[in-house]
Amino acid sequence: MKISFKINGQETTLDVDPQMPLLWAVRDELKLTATKYGCGKALCGACTLHVDGDMLRSCSIPIEYASGKNVTTLEGLPESHPVKQAWMELQVPQCGYCQPGFMMAAAHFLQTHPNPTDADIQTNITNICRCGTQSRILKAVKRAAELSKK
Numbered sequence: 001m002k003i004s005f006k007i008n009g010q011e012t013t014l015d016v017d018p019q020m021p022l023l024w025a026v027r028d029e030l031k032l033t034a035t036k037y038g039c040g041k042a043l044c045g046a047c048t049l050h051v052d053g054d055m056l057r058s059c060s061i062p063i064e065y066a067s068g069k070n071v072t073t074l075e076g077l078p079e080s081h082p083v084k085q086a087w088m089e090l091q092v093p094q095c096g097y098c099q100p101g102f103m104m105a106a107a108h109f110l111q112t113h114p115n116p117t118d119a120d121i122q123t124n125i126t127n128i129c130r131c132g133t134q135s136r137i138l139k140a141v142k143r144a145a146e147l148s149k150k
Contacts, residue, residue: 005066007032008076018064022056023047025063026073034074034100038128045127048101049073055108074100082147083107086140094131102127106141116145 004013007030014029026032026049035058038046042057049058050072051065077084083106086092093099105125113120121141129137 003063003067005068006070008072014063016063019062021059022061022063022066022071023058026058026071032073032075036097036100038098038101043128044098045101045105046098048104048127050104050108055105074103077103077107081107082144083110085147086143090136090140090143092133092136092140094133098127098129102129102137106144110141110145110148114145114148116141
């Protein structure tokens with residue numbers, strides 16, 4: 001089935017099974033590999049991306065859900081985005097596998113929480129990091145909030 005949508009601002013059409021998870025369409029069909037597979041159950045957040053401005057875990061969303069919508073992956077955030085800048089400035093990643101999902105969750109979170117506390121971040125960004133970079137992630141989200149005000 002042909003499914004048309006925008007990915008990172010570009011119109012695209014894929015001829016795929018409409019039940020294919022959006023994650024696999026993005027990674028395998030479109031070769032945008034920042035979005036990662038983690039658990040396959042929408043629990044860990046490694047597959048986090050934005051669809052029409054909503055944050056979704058793409059491993060559990062069928063590609064047909066994206067039909068006619070705007071999908072944004074980490075590749076679609078400009079290099080000047082405050083979240084990308086903060087992550088680089090504070091050298092957040094250790095292994096880096098979960099970081100794209102965290103960055104997409106942070107970008108979404110900061111749209112409604114311009115002055116986040118540690119508690120705000122821990123309550124609202126529920127992605128999982130297995131390497132232990134949580135303290136750097138907290139600092140980076142706060143730094144991104146600061147950079148957003150400039």
